Structure formats: structure tokens, C-alpha cells
Amino acid sequence: MAYTLKMRLWRGDxxxxxxxxxxxEVEAGEVVLDAIHRVQATQAGDLAVRWNCKAGKCGSCSAEVNGRPRLMCMTRLSDYDPSETITVTPMRTFPVIRDLVTDVSYNYEKAKELPYAELPPRDADGKRRMMQEDVDRGQEFRKCIECFLCQNTCHVVRDHDGNKKNFAGPRFFLRYAELDMHPLDTVDRRRVTREQAGLGYCNITKCCTEVCPEGIHITDNAIIPMKERVADRTYDPLVWLGNKxxxxxKDRDSRAEL
Amino acid sequence: MTTGVHGPTRARIEAKTLRTDRWWVSPLTTFVVFFAFVVYATIRAFQGSHYYSKPYLSPFYSPCLGDCVKGSSDFGQPFHWWPLSAALLVLIFPLGFRLTCYYYRKAYFRGFWLSPPACAVAEPHKAYTGETRLPLILNNIHRYFWYAAVVIALVLTYDAILAFGPAEGESSGIHMGLGTVVFLVNVVLIWLYTLSCHSCRHIVGGKLRHFSKHPVRYRMWTWVSKQNERHALYAWLSLFSVALADLYVLLLASGTFSDPRFF
Structure with missing residues (x-):
């Protein structure tokens, strides 16, 4: 069933x-990105929009639909009343470039700060061995498509530009947690997670988890476990005394602190 | 200089949020319910009376370590010199457990501090340092309140067993009344809330990086992880149940209501 959809799109720079x-004009079964493309094809040829796979896997078409951070390609028009006006704006945490396209380089800068995995020498047969139950947790985090919706919705940087310098954001806490839970990695990242990535800025309001299109339990499975690991190292006098x-x-014995 | 969503590099949009759903319902509900609980709990904690009606001792006063009424102190009265309500001696532990709880942090940061009130809704504060400074940095000692909460849960379990005891005027032996059911439900919910805690999840096994070398702890972690998914639900249910158990004792002790006895 075709109908005429009312849209409000942010345009500017x-x-x-x-x-x-x-x-x-839209058809039943279409998504917001289809409607945007039709506007681009028929009414506003210069409308800037970033997209690629249209399958919710490339993480390119992040925007805010009726104020909610979403992937445009995964937002069905059938979720809205046909008489409703759908408002689409660029992500409001990152500097705008033009129309719906933002400059997400903040995230790449934070990725560069992240210490990479340092693995021990291979076994005699040239292989590395890990048990499945030891990598399950990290594999959940590997579902991340880097759409940066979690970074966009996190109020720590969304509402306070000044925190961007000291705060890596939920997407990268996934990565810090993945490496800290890695069965082979030889680096202890707890200090840098607190001091460099700014884990203490997170106040567990779980918006990152709410907007994740991959359904990753960012807060419960990555951020809070990292907060507990940081507490082990920095805030727990019993653990400190035990070390003294x-x-x-012993589970951390093979790790060297950065 | 204006920062946040109205900062100079951001897309220029006047509205603090363009959300069209009723995003304010959840933080408002949290605020109203928690505020009501805090008012009720404060009044009851300072009241210092109507907290025991044999065999039921209000969970707000358990263990009753101050100068408590006869029959209510199952663990002695080491603080009999304490001039204020005995509840104040023990409530600090469950209160601290809930204040530093990862779920309650979400709830009060959204509902009370509006930081943020809801996702993608701009917060009203100009500066934000999160949990990097005092007093909020103290949220990092949640595990110590968890240890205390386990002890409190054990005491409440003992109270629930005592709730099978005789009421005033009944013969000795096993009895049961509506209060026994209230106490049982409360202690089950308290245990579920305590064991589904994120710190518990870390302590039983989450801190490990080689589950394969610790199969028992891995099983425990797996069980706690399943419960942990419902931690917020247990937080709410146990909040209601503990208030209800206290209210029930208040009604009995003040003579407003008499406990229906089953046997």
C-alpha cells in the first residue's frame, strides 16, 4: 500500500x-533510508546522506529518527503511524559536515589510543589455543558494527564537549573489556582504562545498550565488568593487601601493566 | 561558551530533544516511587516503635542490636547504649548496597539527577565529572556493601524461619500466618536481588579470564549472569516487599490488623 509520508529533514552545515x-511517496515494507533516497532522487538531489549496505551491518546510516539514535536502514516505516511526521536529523554529538552526514573522527582518535593485543609466542606446532568458553564474552563484543550510535547517545560527550578529551566512550569500553577478558593477551589495561579512557565518567545510565542495533549488552557485559576490574586494581583495599x-x-599473573 | 547539543560544531537544532514518545514517564515513575519509599523508610527508621509483633521482626530493624523491645533481639544487644532508633544501626548497610547498586545508579541518575533524564534528551547540567570524584567515586566500593548485604540476607532468612514460630498466646511449635508468607516472599526476593548483583557476578567468576580452568566458578558465573539480566526487576520487587513486610509488622504491632493464622 503506497501512501504519502510527511518527513522533516535537517539540512544545512x-x-x-x-x-x-x-x-x-512510500510503499509498505520500506524503511526510513528508502524514503530518504526517494527524497534525494526526486526532490533534493544534493541531500547528503552516508549509507552503504542497507542491511544493518556496515554502520554507516546512523542518524536520529524522531529524536532517537537509529540506523535508518533498520527503522521500518510500519513502526510509525502513516499520518505521523518522521523527523530525521544527523547525530547530534558529532560535528556536522552537511545535512545528515557528521564527522565521526573523534571515534577514530579514540581507537588509536587503545593499546593493541600483545600475544605470547605460539605453541610448538605454530598454533595458538583458546577454549571456547574463554572467548565467548569477547565474541559478543565483536558483533559491534561501529555505527557509533552508542557514542552518539552517551550523555558524557553528547552534553559535554569538554569530556571528549578524557573519555573513550562505550564503543571502546567494549574493546578494553574484550582485551582484558582475552585468554592470551599479556597486557593489563585496567590502569589505562581508568586514567586514559575515562571509565569513571560513565554513570551506568545504559543508553548505549538501549540504542545498540546489534543488541550488545554494552553496560552489563563490558562496562560494569571493567568497572569491577578497575575496582580490583584501584579501589579495593583487600585486593591490595592480598597482593602485598x-x-x-594467579589468573592475571602473565599480564604486565601498561 | 555553549556546549553539548547546542555547541558550535553541532547541527543547529533548537530543541533539546526531538523525541516524540513519552520518554519522561520512566524517570518520573522512578522519582515518585523512590521518593515515596525514602519518605516512608525514613519515618519508620526514626520511629523506633511498632517494629516487633511476635514472631515477626520488621526487616528495617533486623538484626535488632540496640535497646530493642523484649524478644526482638536474636543476636543480643551490643549497642544497648545507642540512644536513637535501632534501625539506624543496620539500615546503613542495605541503604548503601542500594545506593551503590549499578541498577539504582541508572535509576537515580536518570530520575533524580536528570543526568540524563532519558536517552538523547539533553541534561540540564553545565559540567559533568561522573564517578571520578567524591562522593560518587565511592560507588566503586559496591562490593563491600554486597558483603554486608549477604550477612543481612542471612539474618532475614533466620527471621523468616522464626516467622514459623508461635504468636502471642500460641503453643510452642511450628505455626504459620499470613505474615509468614509475607516474610518468606520478602526473603526470596532479597536473595534474588543480592545474588543477581553485578559485583557478585564479578566475584564468583567474572573477574577470571580463563573460565576453562575454573569450571565450578564458571557454572556459578553462568547462573548469576542469568539472574543478573533481571537485576532491575528484583531491585523493584524487593523494594516493595521489604516495605510491605515492614508495613505488615507496623499494622500488627499497632493493633490495626491481626495476623490471619493458618495453623
Missing amino acids: RSGGDLQDFDV IGIRD
Whole structure:
């Protein structure tokens, strides 16, 4: 069933812009990105929008649909009443480039700061061995498609530009957690997670988990376990005393602190 | 200089949020319910009376370590000199456990501090340092409150067993009343809330990086992880159940209501 959808799209660049109204013909079963493409094809040829796979796997078409951070290609029009106006804006945490396209380089800068895995020498047969139950947790985090919706919705940087310098954000806490849970990695990242990545800025409001299109339990499975690991190292006097008198947590023995 | 969603590099949009759903319902509900609980609990904690009706001792006062009424101190009265309500001696532990709880942090940061009120809704504060400074950095000692919460849960379990005891005027032996059911439900919910805690999950096995070398702890972690998914639900249910158990004792002790006895 075709109908005319009312859309409001943010158009502009860093010097200014506003929400513009469009009426666009859409079909049942289409998604917001289809409607955007039709606007681009029929009414606004210069509308800037970043997209690639249209299958929820490339993480390119992140935007805010009726104020909610979403992938446009995974937001069905059938979830909205046909009479409703759908408003689409760029992600509001990152500097805007033009229309729906933002500059997400903050995330790449944070990725560069992240110490990479350092693995021990291979076994005699040239292989490395890990048990499945030891890598299950990290594999959940590997589902991340780097759409940066979690980074966009995190109020620590969304509402406070100044925190960007000291805060890596939920996408990278996934990575810090993945490496800290890695069965072979030889680096202890707990200190840098607190001091460099700014884990303490997170106040567990779970918006990152709410918006994750891959359904990764970012807060419960990555951020909170990392907070507990940081507490082991920095805030727990019993663990400190245990280390001093030689009752060591042997599971971390092969790790060197950065 | 304006920062946040109205910062100079961001897309220029006046509204603090363009959300069209009723995003304010959840933080408002949290605020109203938690505030009501805090008011009720504060009044009851300072009241210092109507907390024991044999065999039921209000969970707010358990263990009753101050100058408590006859029959209510199952663990002695080491603080009999304490001039204020005995509840104040023990409530600090469950209160601290809930204040530093990872779920309650989400709830009060959203509902009370509006930081943020809801996802993608701009917060009103100009500066934000999260849990990097005092007092919020103290949330990192959640595990110590968890240790205390386990002890409190054991005491409440003992109370629930005592709730099978005789009421005033009944013969000795096993009895049961509606209060026994209230106490049983409460202690089950308290245990579920305590054992589904994120710190518990870390302590039983989450801190390990080689589950394969610790199969028993891996099984425990797996069980706690399953419960942990419902931690918020248990937080709410146990909040209601503990208030209900206290209210029930208040009604009995004040003579407003008499406990229906089953046997």
C-alpha cells in the first residue's frame, strides 16, 4: 500500500541549517533510508546522506529518527503511524559536515589510543589455543558494527564537549573489556582504562545498550565488568593487601601493566 | 561558551530533544516511587516503635542490636547504649548496597539527577565529572556493601524461619500466618536481588579470564549472569516487599490488623 509520508529533514552545515518539510511517496515494507533516497532522487538531489549496505551491518546510516539514535536502514516505516511526521536529523554529538552526514573522527582518535593485543609466542606446532568458553564474552563484543550510535547517545560527550578529551566512550569500553577478558593477551589495561579512557565518567545510565542495533549488552557485559576490574586494581583495599602479602590472583599473573 | 547539543560544531537544532514518545514517564515513575519509599523508610527508621509483633521482626530493624523491645533481639544487644532508633544501626548497610547498586545508579541518575533524564534528551547540567570524584567515586566500593548485604540476607532468612514460630498466646511449635508468607516472599526476593548483583557476578567468576580452568566458578558465573539480566526487576520487587513486610509488622504491632493464622 503506497501512501504519502510527511518527513522533516535537517539540512544545512556547520554555518547553520534547519528542518525542512518533504512529502514523499512510500510503499509498505520500506524503511526510513528508502524514503530518504526517494527524497534525494526526486526532490533534493544534493541531500547528503552516508549509507552503504542497507542491511544493518556496515554502520554507516546512523542518524536520529524522531529524536532517537537509529540506523535508518533498520527503522521500518510500519513502526510509525502513516499520518505521523518522521523527523530525521544527523547525530547530534558529532560535528556536522552537511545535512545528515557528521564527522565521526573523534571515534577514530579514540581507537588509536587503545593499546593493541600483545600475544605470547605460539605453541610448538605454530598454533595458538583458546577454549571456547574463554572467548565467548569477547565474541559478543565483536558483533559491534561501529555505527557509533552508542557514542552518539552517551550523555558524557553528547552534553559535554569538554569530556571528549578524557573519555573513550562505550564503543571502546567494549574493546578494553574484550582485551582484558582475552585468554592470551599479556597486557593489563585496567590502569589505562581508568586514567586514559575515562571509565569513571560513565554513570551506568545504559543508553548505549538501549540504542545498540546489534543488541550488545554494552553496560552489563563490558562496562560494569571493567568497572569491577578497575575496582580490583584501584579501589579495593583487600585486593591490595592480598597482593602485598603474596595472596595473588594467579589468573592475571602473565599480564604486565601498561 | 555553549556546549553539548547546542555547541558550535553541532547541527543547529533548537530543541533539546526531538523525541516524540513519552520518554519522561520512566524517570518520573522512578522519582515518585523512590521518593515515596525514602519518605516512608525514613519515618519508620526514626520511629523506633511498632517494629516487633511476635514472631515477626520488621526487616528495617533486623538484626535488632540496640535497646530493642523484649524478644526482638536474636543476636543480643551490643549497642544497648545507642540512644536513637535501632534501625539506624543496620539500615546503613542495605541503604548503601542500594545506593551503590549499578541498577539504582541508572535509576537515580536518570530520575533524580536528570543526568540524563532519558536517552538523547539533553541534561540540564553545565559540567559533568561522573564517578571520578567524591562522593560518587565511592560507588566503586559496591562490593563491600554486597558483603554486608549477604550477612543481612542471612539474618532475614533466620527471621523468616522464626516467622514459623508461635504468636502471642500460641503453643510452642511450628505455626504459620499470613505474615509468614509475607516474610518468606520478602526473603526470596532479597536473595534474588543480592545474588543477581553485578559485583557478585564479578566475584564468583567474572573477574577470571580463563573460565576453562575454573569450571565450578564458571557454572556459578553462568547462573548469576542469568539472574543478573533481571537485576532491575528484583531491585523493584524487593523494594516493595521489604516495605510491605515492614508495613505488615507496623499494622500488627499497632493493633490495626491481626495476623490471619493458618495453623
